[in-house]
Amino acid sequence: MSADSSLTFDPRQALEHAASLCERRGTRLTELRKRVLEIIWNSPTPLGAYAILDVLRDDGRQGAPPTVYRALDFLLEQGLIHRLASLNVFTGCRRPDSFxxxxxxxxxxxxxxxxxxxxxxxxxxxxxxxxxxxxxxxxxxxxxxxxxxxxxxxxxxxx
Amino acid sequence: MSADSSLTFDPRQALEHAASLCERRGTRLTELRKRVLEIIWNSPTPLGAYAILDVLRDDGRQGAPPTVYRALDFLLEQGLIHRLASLNVFTGCRRPDSFxxxxxxxxxxxxxxxxxxxxxxxxxxxxxxxxxxxxxxxxxxxxxxxxxxxxxxxxxxxx
DNA sequence: CCCGTTATGTTATAAAGTAACAATTGTTAT
DNA sequence: ATAACAATTGTTACTTTATAACATAACGGG
The missing domain is CATH 3.30.1490.190 (Ferric-uptake regulator, C-terminal dimerisarion domain)
Structure with missing residues (x-):
């Protein structure tokens, strides 16, 4: 029953964690980037870029592929998500503190x-x-x- | 100077090895498949499917993407090549005997x-x-x- | 040689990713 | 405040990677 703070499984917790990490690092987790991270964490399975784009559009937000890929690039750089190369999908990182x-x-x-x-x-x-x-x-x-x-x-x- | 037969580095040797493996297995290393394997082994760096297709066309052979992908699928199944998912390229396997x-x-x-x-x-x-x-x-x-x-x-x- | 199976040819299209430039928003210095 | 600069997002167009679907050809056992 450990509350190991270095392991994240809950979307909300992951988002808060991400926000504080970015703040500490002086990088900007903008609305768009946060929303993309949320979409990824809310999904039971990893999502492809175009699936994420579909959700953004359901939000009513305008967007094209670069919108998503840029957000993904940021999240990858920050170590907040991983890319599964064999499937071309993205999944939330459970240990974003240590690269x-x-x-x-x-x-x-x-x-x-x-x-x-x-x-x-x-x-x-x-x-x-x-x-x-x-x-x-x-x-x-x-x-x-x-x-x-x-x-x-x-x-x-x-x- | 060991002649370790389980490790292949030379294109010609790799092709012979592949041929005998397929024969033993009762699978068919056709001309096309053999040529694709040769192209892969002849390249100093792993090749993408479309780069392989270009070489095939230089050969004078007709071909479209499925031509290459089907050959690659066969070679992957036989464990004769690997796919590097992070780069979408293919490289010859140096230990094709054991999956x-x-x-x-x-x-x-x-x-x-x-x-x-x-x-x-x-x-x-x-x-x-x-x-x-x-x-x-x-x-x-x-x-x-x-x-x-x-x-x-x-x-x-x-x- | 016939017939089912396997392999290849062919056309079209889907899916994934990026280049280039415009518009907007945020930040800093005056 | 506001001009000037940097970072982010919007937008269009395109490239690269991969597959679906169906036609044709080659192979291999009776």
Whole structure:
């Protein structure tokens, strides 16, 4: 029952956290950027840029792709979201305080994502890079598979 | 000077290896598929689908995007190539015998790629997945950074 | 050789991302 | 306050990446 403040799962909490982080850093979490972050956090599964754009338009706001991509770029720079390259989607970061490479379990069937934070993996990769004199800028780990729910679902259908 | 048969670096060797693998498996490495694999292996850096298509057209062969994507799908299924999701490019697999998730060091500046094969990383991720009852289908690790050459280049330019 | 299967050709279109410039808003210095 | 500058957002147009759908051709076992 730990209230680990370094892990965020609740949209509202994530937004507050993001706001205070940006304030501390002197960067501007504008209305648009905040709204995009909110849209991402409100979604049960990661969203693509155009899905986010659709929600913005439902808001009544005008917008085109660059509107979204610029907001996403900002949020990525601030480490508030991650991009899942294998799916071209974006998901809220649960540990926005410390910059880190993303590690994800991605369900092929339902699209839900679980963010891992295994420091050993990160260190091993850093070590591999170091012994090749390779300078690491970012890491990303994406494990594709099936979540427990979807395994059960598939088994049920098999009967 | 080891002749480690499990590691392929030479295009010709890779093609022969691929051919014998497919024969053993009863899958068909057709002319087109073989040519696409050759194009990928001949390139010093990973290629995008449309770059491959350009080479095919230079060959005089007719072709459209599906031509390439279908060949790539086959090669991916056979584990003969990997896809680098962060760059939308494809690179030859150096260990096509054993199916495995890709682990790559990708140079941001020159685009060159080094394939890692760290079993501990793979095991750690499998363990993380297992304790969450997550069934792993594939893994991908992409470390973005700068290769030694490009670090030197940048430093030289800085002077 | 016939027939079902697999592979390739072809056209069209969807989806993802960016370039370039205009308009607006925020910030700073006077 | 307000001019001047910087940062953000709006807008149009376009590029790159990928797939759907259907036609044609090649292959492989009876």
């Amino acid at each position: 880190h490479g993303g590690q994800f379990l991605i369900c092929r069937d339902c699209g839900q994502v679980d963010e891992l934070t295994n420091p050993t993996v990160e260190e091993l990769l850093r070590a591999e890079a170091a012994c090749r004199r390779f300078e690491v800028l970012s890491q990303m780990v994406e494990v594709l598979g099936r979540c427990p729910d979807c395994q059960r679902g598939a088994k049920a259908r098999d009967r | 495995h998730g890709g682990q790559f060091l990708i140079c941001r500046d020159c685009g060159q790629v080094d394939e890692l094969t760290n079993p501990t990383v793979e095991e750690l991720l499998r363990a993380e997945a297992a304790c969450r009852r997550f069934e792993v289908l594939s893994q991908m690790v992409e470390v973005l950074g700068r290769c030694p050459d490009c670090q030197r280049g940048a430093k030289a330019r800085d002077r």
